[in-house]
Amino acid sequence: MRLFVNILFSIILVFARLLRLPQDRICQWFIQINNRLVLTSISSGLKEEHLLLLIPHCLQNYDCEFKITARVKNCRRCGKCIIKDLIDLSEKRHIRLSVAPGGTLARAIIKEYQPGLIIAVGCERELESGINDVYPLPVIGILNQRPEGPCKNTTLDMDRVEEVMRTIRLKAEGEVS
Numbered sequence: 001m002r003l004f005v006n007i008l009f010s011i012i013l014v015f016a017r018l019l020r021l022p023q024d025r026i027c028q029w030f031i032q033i034n035n036r037l038v039l040t041s042i043s044s045g046l047k048e049e050h051l052l053l054l055i056p057h058c059l060q061n062y063d064c065e066f067k068i069t070a071r072v073k074n075c076r077r078c079g080k081c082i083i084k085d086l087i088d089l090s091e092k093r094h095i096r097l098s099v100a101p102g103g104t105l106a107r108a109i110i111k112e113y114q115p116g117l118i119i120a121v122g123c124e125r126e127l128e129s130g131i132n133d134v135y136p137l138p139v140i141g142i143l144n145q146r147p148e149g150p151c152k153n154t155t156l157d158m159d160r161v162e163e164v165m166r167t168i169r170l171k172a173e174g175e176v177s
Contacts, residue, residue: 009128027124031141034131038138039167042117044174048093050116051168054109056126057101058154059083059144069101082156089158093165103130110134119164121156140164
């Protein structure tokens with residue numbers, strides 16, 4: 001089913017470009033459909049340790065001198081950005097957290113960790129291309145928020161991340177069908 005959605009999305013994207021329709025809206029649709037398919041396919045037995053929370057470096061405060069791209073633990077947890085909350089979540093849930101400044105490094109991280117499921121944060125186009133790049137590996141995409149525009153001081157709805165984590169946990173425990 002996901003393969004069908006990927007092919008259908010590619011066709012729709014071509015027509016959207018020809019008709020000059022907003023590509024971000026089309027990508028949002030694709031991410032929503034993909035997320036539903038992934039969440040319905042989670043089987044019991046998936047452990048949180050097999051999850052990878054993959055985030056973009058633009059979630060970090062742009063002026064922070066302690067860059068997290070190479071190592072998330074460089075964060076001083078000052079609270080000026082959402083990184084502190086993501087580190088706390090990853091430690092509490094025993095989830096691997098990694099920062100990827102782009103697609104090439106993201107693929108290398110995925111290859112190194114070999115997760116059972118990826119929760120990826122990013123903008124519409126990064127998520128769409130990432131989901132397609134790592135197919136058939138399951139990816140749940142969560143859109144970042146860009147109050148200062150793209151790629152600078154972006155943020156994230158932590159309630160959405162918690163909701164996704166809760167759904168994954170319940171499905172993995174066999175409590176939700």
